[in-house]
Amino acid sequence: xxxxxxxxxxxxxxxxxxxxxxxxxxxxxxxxxxxxxxxxxxxxxxxxxxxxxxxxxxxxxxxxxxxxxxxxxxxxxxxxxxxxxxxxxxxxxxxxxxxxxxxxxxxxxxxxxxxxxxxxxxxxxxxxxxxxxxxxxxxxxxxxxxxxxxxxxxxxxxxxxxxxxxxxxxxxxxxxxxxxxxxxxxxxxxxxxxxxxxxxxxxxxxxxxxxxxxxxxxxxxxxxxxxxxxxxxxxxxxxxxxxxxxxxxxxxxxxxxxx
Ligand SMILES: Nc1nc2c(ncn2[C@@H]2O[C@H](COP(=O)(O)OP(=O)(O)OP(=O)(O)O)[C@@H](O)[C@H]2O)c(=O)[nH]1
Ligand SMILES: Nc1ncnc2c1ncn2[C@@H]1O[C@H](COP(=O)(O)OP(=O)(O)OP(=O)(O)O)[C@@H](O)[C@H]1O
Numbered sequence: 618x619x620x621x622x623x624x625x626x627x628x629x630x631x632x633x634x635x636x637x638x639x640x641x642x643x644x645x646x647x648x649x650x651x652x653x654x655x656x657x658x659x660x661x662x663x664x665x666x667x668x669x670x671x672x673x674x675x676x677x678x679x680x681x682x683x684x685x686x687x688x689x690x691x692x693x694x695x696x697x698x699x700x701x702x703x704x705x706x707x708x709x710x711x712x713x714x715x716x717x718x719x720x721x722x723x724x725x726x727x728x729x730x731x732x733x734x735x736x737x738x739x740x741x742x743x744x745x746x747x748x749x750x751x752x753x754x755x756x757x758x759x760x761x762x763x764x765x766x767x768x769x770x771x772x773x774x775x776x777x778x779x780x781x782x783x784x785x786x787x788x789x790x791x792x793x794x795x796x797x798x799x800x801x802x803x804x805x806x807x808x809x810x811x812x813x814x815x816x817x818x819x820x821x822x823x824x825x826x827x828x829x830x831x832x833x834x835x836x837x838x839x840x841x842x843x844x845x846x847x848x849x850x851x852x853x854x855x856x857x858x859x860x861x862x863x864x865x866x867x868x869x870x871x872x873x874x875x876x
Contacts, residue, residue: 642703647684650714652767653776654682657716660739664732676725677718678785685713711743711762712779719788722828723748726759726782733761733780740764742777754810755817756791758783786820
């Protein structure tokens with residue numbers, strides 16, 4: 618019978634030189650995922666700014682990102698029996714680069730999804746619609762696993778990014794549920810899971826009510842408010858000046874600042 622602890626027997630400690638090489642390779646790999654996040658964030662930011670300027674409407678409330686931590690990658694490799702090698706991680710772990718887009722309304726989620734997927738350099742690998750098919754926990758979000766090229770100094774690398782799209786209510790629910798899940802180490806007592814399921818239904822009801830009210834108001838006031846009444850302007854020069862100042866204040870005309 619071996620005297621080694623279970624963990625060491627299952628995961629023998631590799632040679633230090635090998636370990637150093639592995640860590641350096643994984644670091645390099647993770648860096649390319651960071652560039653993948655940057656690419657997607659830029660796309661979302663452009664869509665957001667353009668939409669706001671052209672349509673006077675912003676479908677994206679908030680956008681955030683996270684690079685999976687080294688500890689979390691190692692833990693997931695162990696949990697899912699994924700080889701802890703650059704090849705294993707690249708082939709079997711699709712959430713190292715994560716972008717989360719929070720929208721006001723459910724329709725906006727699908728609008729942003731369509732706008733992103735129309736872009737030629739973004740390839741959809743997998744879509745999981747937990748809005749149409751919520752998880753048993755009550756979890757709702759739209760997940761897209763996409764692939765995007767990243768131009769490095771000596772090569773082009775296709776990087777996989779997980780994009781989660783959700784409403785503010787869905788996000789509120791998911792962050793509380795996530796905290797509770799970790800607090801109980803995954804073994805959440807039944808009364809709490811029941812309460813969470815109920816809260817998910819309430820959040821969904823809020824989402825649908827808010828969207829209905831928003832649609833009703835839009836139908837009454839018309840899709841587009843006339844530009845002149847929005848700005849209370851009279852001459853084209855005044856309108857141009859106002860747009861220019863608004864864009865400057867928004868950081869929209871950031872070019873030429875070094876001049
Ligand atoms: N709060 C919360 N988040 C969830 C839940 N299910 C999925 N997620 C989020 O969505 C991510 C991906 O989940 P899935 O689409 O179910 O992917 P999966 O491959 O089945 O799960 P993992 O490989 O364990 O991430 C998770 O890492 C979480 O960030 C849930 O029930 N509650
Ligand atoms: N696509 C994403 N975009 C932004 N944040 C995310 C994304 N996916 C997860 N997160 C957040 O990143 C944090 C850490 O996530 P981590 O990758 O360690 O675990 P996880 O994704 O929740 O679970 P698992 O490791 O089982 O896949 C959590 O707060 C989680 O909500």
